[in-house]
Amino acid sequence: MAKDGTTRFALLGFLTWGPMSGYDIRKTVAQSLGNFWNESYGQIYPTLKTLEAEGLVTRTVQRASGRPDRHVHAITPAGRDALQSWLRRPAEPLKHRVEVLVKLLFGGVADRATLRSHVARFRDEQRALLASYARSEARLREESADAPDLPLWLLTVQCGQEVGRAYLAWCDRADAVIAALPEPDPALEAGESRGRNS
Amino acid sequence: MAKDGTTRFALLGFLTWGPMSGYDIRKTVAQSLGNFWNESYGQIYPTLKTLEAEGLVTRTVQRASGRPDRHVHAITPAGRDALQSWLRRPAEPLKHRVEVLVKLLFGGVADRATLRSHVARFRDEQRALLASYARSEARLREESADAPDLPLWLLTVQCGQEVGRAYLAWCDRADAVIAALPEPDPALEAGESRGRNS
DNA sequence: ATGAGCATGTAACTGGTTACATGATTTA
DNA sequence: TAAATCATGTAACCAGTTACATGCTCAT
Numbered sequence A, B: 001m002a003k004d005g006t007t008r009f010a011l012l013g014f015l016t017w018g019p020m021s022g023y024d025i026r027k028t029v030a031q032s033l034g035n036f037w038n039e040s041y042g043q044i045y046p047t048l049k050t051l052e053a054e055g056l057v058t059r060t061v062q063r064a065s066g067r068p069d070r071h072v073h074a075i076t077p078a079g080r081d082a083l084q085s086w087l088r089r090p091a092e093p094l095k096h097r098v099e100v101l102v103k104l105l106f107g108g109v110a111d112r113a114t115l116r117s118h119v120a121r122f123r124d125e126q127r128a129l130l131a132s133y134a135r136s137e138a139r140l141r142e143e144s145a146d147a148p149d150l151p152l153w154l155l156t157v158q159c160g161q162e163v164g165r166a167y168l169a170w171c172d173r174a175d176a177v178i179a180a181l182p183e184p185d186p187a188l189e190a191g192e193s194r195g196r197n198s
Numbered sequence C: 001a002t003g004a005g006c007a008t009g010t011a012a013c014t015g016g017t018t019a020c021a022t023g024a025t026t027t028a
Numbered sequence D: 001t002a003a004a005t006c007a008t009g010t011a012a013c014c015a016g017t018t019a020c021a022t023g024c025t026c027a028t
Helices: A006-015 A022-032 A041-053 A077-088 A099-105 A112-143 A150-180 A186-193 B006-015 B022-032 B041-053 B077-088 B099-105 B112-143 B150-180 B186-193
Strands: A057-062 A070-075 B057-062 B070-075
Touching (some): A006 A022, A006 A041, A006 A057, A006 A070, A006 B099, A022 A041, A022 A070, A022 A112, A041 A057, A041 A070, A070 A077, A099 B150, A112 A150, A150 B099, B006 B022, B006 B041, B006 B070, B006 B077, B022 B041, B022 B070, B041 B070, B070 B077, B099 B112, B112 B150
Antiparallel strands (some): A057 A070, B057 B070
């Protein structure tokens, strides 16, 4: 028990913004962190249950007519303490597994068109992310203009923006590299994987 | 069966560079992708076994005196086909979970010194990564100067460099934001988490 | 002698996603 | 009438890490 998983503490963190149901939390995560974090129900509901068992949150059931009951969770003083001591602990070093890089690394086996399409897709993805960051930023500045923590919240989208721009810059490099690549001898490549052992 | 996991295909990819044992693969991964990808034995050995069962690699045992046998794996034509069709499939959109951002997002609960230390640690981490990328790049240019795929391999480290620099830029922003943050009333904060309900 | 390197593998565990089951209410 | 939204939750699965077990050899 008392795992070190980030999810537990992320949930506690959201509950410092006010009491919420699991459903609420999911929506809030999607709106606030959405682009660089995610929590699924299969993760949220069980951990809320254990948090309750540990006395870090309380649960009060709001009966509603017609629709399912809302199980509203509120953080307890003990929960606040747990969150705070987690916040003081150093963060895990991040490890990014970038699949498209693996595809390029072995790109010698593929043709140039394929490589180009991978880069193109990746660029589109990053552009879409940047657009969504811009929307997040606008919404934050508008809806939370007076929140004292606004600068911190903006920091998270700004991180995404910085990284997204870096990926876009890399895409340009990648295009240049691929353009300069000699197309592998098609006969040879085909021979490797097909008719070889007829 | 025939899962879509990246690991399977990464292993196949490495085997296009030549026959290898699980042990070899691990070292190769650490040296080539090391900084942005990783495979553990607990992952490598079982997947090599299933790859063999599927006929995508062959295994030949090199008996050695004194030390354990080497199980050398070589990619088969079927393996090459599988790899190639994976390479043609689009990559999964990447999802980065940046724990330090979560810590900052709820930073309103922590004191400024803590936030600063998170950023400082993150900066150190990124600087170390950039240094290691630089070493990788140097080694690649030296040892594989004549490899036709060198530009593609360099692309992977360059991606890391681009992103690392972006994170560093963000660290500077973060420092500025934190410096401008009003220190939360300590009495109030302490009261929130401690004596509140005595 | 101590530890690093060689070399294989398994088992237990943590983390996370997806699909399923339920079912009323509102909106298109 | 189809769909999305509200709202809970479980079970099965996939991915990945860590720790363990084994045991010889070579360098310090």
